[in-house]
Amino acid sequence: MKITAALSGRGGAAPELVELEQEEPRAGEMRIRLVATGICHTDLHEHPGRHAPQPIVLGHEGAGVVEKLGEGVSTFEIGDHVVLSGNSCGRCPSCLAGRPTYCDLAMPLCFGGKRLDGSTALCGDEGEVHSHFFGQSSFATHSIVPVRTAVKMDKDLPLEKLGPLGCGVVTGAGGVIEALKVGFGDTIAIFGTGGVGLSAVMAAKLVGAKRIVAVDLNRERLELAREFGATDCIAGDEDDIAAKIRGVTGRGVDFTFNTTNAPPVHSLALEVLAMNGTAGFVAAPLGQWAPQMFAMLAGGKQLRGILGGDANPQTFLPQLAEYWQQGKLPFDRMLSFYPFAEIDRAFADAHSGKAIKPVLLMENGQ
DSSP states (O other): OEEEEEEESSOSSSOEEEEEEEOOOOTTEEEEEEEEEEOOHHHHHHTTOSSSOSSEEOOOOEEEEEEEEOTTOOSOOTTOEEEEOOOOOSOSHHHHTTOGGGOTTHHHHHHSSSOTTSOOSEEETTEEEBOOGGGTOOSBSEEEEEGGGEEEEOTTSOHHHHGGGGTHHHHHHHIIIIISOOOTTOEEEEEOOSHHHHHHHHHHHHTTOSEEEEEESOHHHHHHHHHHTOSEEEETTSSOHHHHHHHHHSSOEEEEEEOOOOHHHHHHHHHTEEEEEEEEESSOOSSOOOOOHHHHHHHTOEEEEOSGGGOOHHHHHHHHHHHHHTTSOOGGGGEEEEEGGGHHHHHHHHHHTSOSEEEEETTSOO
16 A cells, blocks of 8 residues: 655655555554654664664654554454554563563564565665564554554543653653662662653652652753652753762762763763662763773672663553553653654754654644
8 A cells, every 4th residue: 555654765854755655464463554653862863874774764653543454463453542662572581571672683673674584564666665663664654563563552542642652751761660660769860851861750750769860951851850850950061960969869879860872971870879879771872981890899880771661561551651641650741743744844853952752743734
């Protein structure tokens, strides 16, 4: 069938809207009619071409409606509302343990641009177009997805708001709740108050953290962090940030959560930990960086990489939606909406920081 999709790999600052041919869902797959898709920093980084092959349709925070079932699909019905998250094999030890973000085949399934058999679901005038980005390629009106990529959601929930649950929100909230297991009375410093960092702030408040320190260069976002539950806000260009963070408790914080790729921030996130503290990070340092190993040893400190919040999307995303309904996770306040036809403006606003979490509305103005 013919679909409209945003294609990366033609140059330009943003993906270009084109008409593509999409094949029917194969066994174990479904066709989803996209309602909305969030834009994540991974999309921004992959658009010029880094890990995934091109040309490719990116997008991995999709939300939509099941339109067609492939052979053997029995756990979904046509008309179901779903949020799309990352792909995984379902058979490796990580998947069987409920940690699909650490699937043994995560890289080829999410960044390979193809099914494992080497096929794609899309083609255009110039031939094959890569698909299945994070199991979805949701910068499109329709997407072919493996069953494991889709998470069924309550039909009473507003689909246009739910897409970011699949990556940005689950990474921040899951990082605090599932990976670091921040608990009542704990202390945490969160570096970067974009969509992931602000989700972490909300989650830290939700679990009852005693002190939540937010650090960012953007003062407006720090104010929003305070509204979401940060007890202390520090501008990233202030003097002696480490001393100020350690001074919040007098001994450092139990946890840090770093959403940046700046090497000095990675160092800072370890430095401000209290004894036996854990530094969680969701982005690798850009360039050469090495932790101070003796300080880590002497302080019993841990450095913890976190993908997808360590969460199982099938169970954790509905829980996050329930927290939102209860008013405990107001992630919708971070969202800015754009018609799909204005993806170039949405990309520009994401790059500049004007929008914290841009969301493309697929049913508004193709």
